[in-house]
Amino acid sequence: MHFKRRFFILRVMKIFLSTLFTCCSLLVCSQSMKITGADGLPADIEKVLQDYIRIPSVSGQEREAGEYLKQVCLNNGLHIADFGNEDGMYNFAASIFPLPSDKPNIIFLNHLDVVPESEAEETEPYSGRIENGTIYGRGTIDNKGAAMIQLYGILQTMQNAFDHSPYNITFLSVSCEETQCSGGMAYVKEHFMDQLNAAVVFGEGPSELTGLMEGDFEHPIFGISVVHKRPLWLTLELASKTNGHGSITPNTYANKEMIAALNKLVQKKQKAIFNETNIKFLKDIGEHHHGIKKMVLKHPMLFKPFVIAELRKHPELFSLFSNTITLTNIYSNSDAVNKLSSLAGAYLDCRLLPDTDEKEFLDKMRKKLKNDDIKISVINSLPKNKPSQVETIYYKNMSLAIQEKYPNSVTIDMMMPNVNDLGLFRVANIPAYGTLPIFCDKEEVRSVHGKNEHLHLESLHSGAEVFYIFLNKMVNQNGPALPQEAQTQAAGL
Numbered sequence: 197m198h199f200k201r202r203f204f205i206l207r208v209m210k211i212f213l214s215t216l217f218t219c220c221s222l223l224v225c226s227q228s229m230k231i232t233g234a235d236g237l238p239a240d241i242e243k244v245l246q247d248y249i250r251i252p253s254v255s256g257q258e259r260e261a262g263e264y265l266k267q268v269c270l271n272n273g274l275h276i277a278d279f280g281n282e283d284g285m286y287n288f289a290a291s292i293f294p295l296p297s298d299k300p301n302i303i304f305l306n307h308l309d310v311v312p313e314s315e316a317e318e319t320e321p322y323s324g325r326i327e328n329g330t331i332y333g334r335g336t337i338d339n340k341g342a343a344m345i346q347l348y349g350i351l352q353t354m355q356n357a358f359d360h361s362p363y364n365i366t367f368l369s370v371s372c373e374e375t376q377c378s379g380g381m382a383y384v385k386e387h388f389m390d391q392l393n394a395a396v397v398f399g400e401g402p403s404e405l406t407g408l409m410e411g412d413f414e415h416p417i418f419g420i421s422v423v424h425k426r427p428l429w430l431t432l433e434l435a436s437k438t439n440g441h442g443s444i445t446p447n448t449y450a451n452k453e454m455i456a457a458l459n460k461l462v463q464k465k466q467k468a469i470f471n472e473t474n475i476k477f478l479k480d481i482g483e484h485h486h487g488i489k490k491m492v493l494k495h496p497m498l499f500k501p502f503v504i505a506e507l508r509k510h511p512e513l514f515s516l517f518s519n520t521i522t523l524t525n526i527y528s529n530s531d532a533v534n535k536l537s538s539l540a541g542a543y544l545d546c547r548l549l550p551d552t553d554e555k556e557f558l559d560k561m562r563k564k565l566k567n568d569d570i571k572i573s574v575i576n577s578l579p580k581n582k583p584s585q586v587e588t589i590y591y592k593n594m595s596l597a598i599q600e601k602y603p604n605s606v607t608i609d610m611m612m613p614n615v616n617d618l619g620l621f622r623v624a625n626i627p628a629y630g631t632l633p634i635f636c637d638k639e640e641v642r643s644v645h646g647k648n649e650h651l652h653l654e655s656l657h658s659g660a661e662v663f664y665i666f667l668n669k670m671v672n673q674n675g676p677a678l679p680q681e682a683q684t685q686a687a688g689l
């Protein structure tokens with residue numbers, strides 16, 4: 197009895213102290229903390245992002261931006277490991293402990309490269325201009341702003357004692373994610389994966405979702421991506437011996453045949469495919485809806501025809517329920533107006549659901565084209581991947597951190613229609629989650645890869661605070677959770 201009482205008092209004290217600790221650390225966090233800039237002087241995170249955006253770093257030209265970012269990491273006490281030092285292969289890890297410490301590593305993955313400026317750009321693409329609390333420029337969200345959110349969260353965590361942390365924490369910056377070239381994350385994986393000792397990876401992913409969807413929701417919903425569709429990039433080519441003068445129309449010639457075949461392919465509606473992840477996504481969304489929508493979404497298989505018809509109206513949603521084929525380019529080997537080209541080609545950007553069989557998909561495509569002379573070549577593809585488990589301490593703590601920062605919010609696990617470098621970890625069975633834990637409006641989301649890319653500056657602080665809360669939970673754990681332990685802990689057993 198006596199022991200029990202003492203145990204109870206100790207527990208109460210522990211809870212009190214940990215609450216006090218959390219409150220104090222959040223107080224430190226909520227103040228706008230200065231970090232050290234690349235020039236060694238104290239700087240706001242906004243200023244560091246501004247300078248980072250001002251260094252153009254279109255895929256394949258990342259070195260200058262990488263050197264800037266690495267200097268910031270170095271000046272703030274992170275330990276650097278270089279994984280390539282040239283354009284198209286500039287990669288580095290910046291960690292709170294040196295990598296040889298061999299602690300299981302919580303990795304925040306980001307990329308240095310940006311897509312080229314849009315032709316419709318109304319504002320100078322690398323200005324880093326700040327106006328009315330918003331920062332503009334290529335990369336403000338994808339991925340320079342997102343990287344700043346990660347770095348700011350890590351540096352805030354380092355303000356507290358972290359020596360006892362069972363985990364290392366690493367900020368990992370890589371080249372050419374946008375073009376998936378071989379010098380970026382693929383190169384790091386091939387040569388340095390052991391050094392990284394990844395326990396979990398957090399990278400690009402969804403922001404808050406209800407702001408992007410129609411309808412009334414009871415709570416803000418934050419998506420955490422656990423799986424992605426796989427790219428299958430193809431060229432189709434058709435060579436023909438007919439290359440005569442354009443004044444006499446032959447019965448068949450390369451361009452005509454190719455156009456007819458492509459027409460058959462793209463006119464056909466993509467079939468809706470339901471799997472565990474996308475059914476769960478609908479049910480989760482339904483949970484936070486009202487009335488009839490709630491009932492339909494919570495029973496998607498019962499109302500399948502209706503659900504499919506609705507999904508088709510929203511291509512960005514339907515892409516989570518189908519293998520897609522997009523005809524991105526058509527080319528030929530001549531640009532003369534009065535001479536037939538002897539070769540017609542096309543690029544197809546196909547995105548496959550995680551467990552679609554590539555061979556079966558290509559066989560079906562051949563049948564739809566109805567032209568055996570068309571040669572199909574694969575330019576890029578990724579192997580099948582399984583969703584990262586949600587029953588891990590990492591997912592659970594990230595979900596809790598989001599809900600602590602944004603009271604009344606909920607999180608759901610989901611699939612991303614596009615691939616990013618997280619895929620390389622998932623295929624190696626390392627849990628990898630995508631999240632940008634901020635509120636984005638439709639305009640912000642549309643600006644990514646488009647014109648006038650911009651980010652509300654407030655998000656730099658709110659997003660970093662989520663990562664800070666998450667990291668505090670991880671750093672103050674007794675020890676790293678192995679997958680099995682993690683599952684047991686998450687299930688509350």
Ligand SMILES: [Zn+2]
Pocket residue numbers: 307338339373400616
């Ligand atoms: Zn990106």
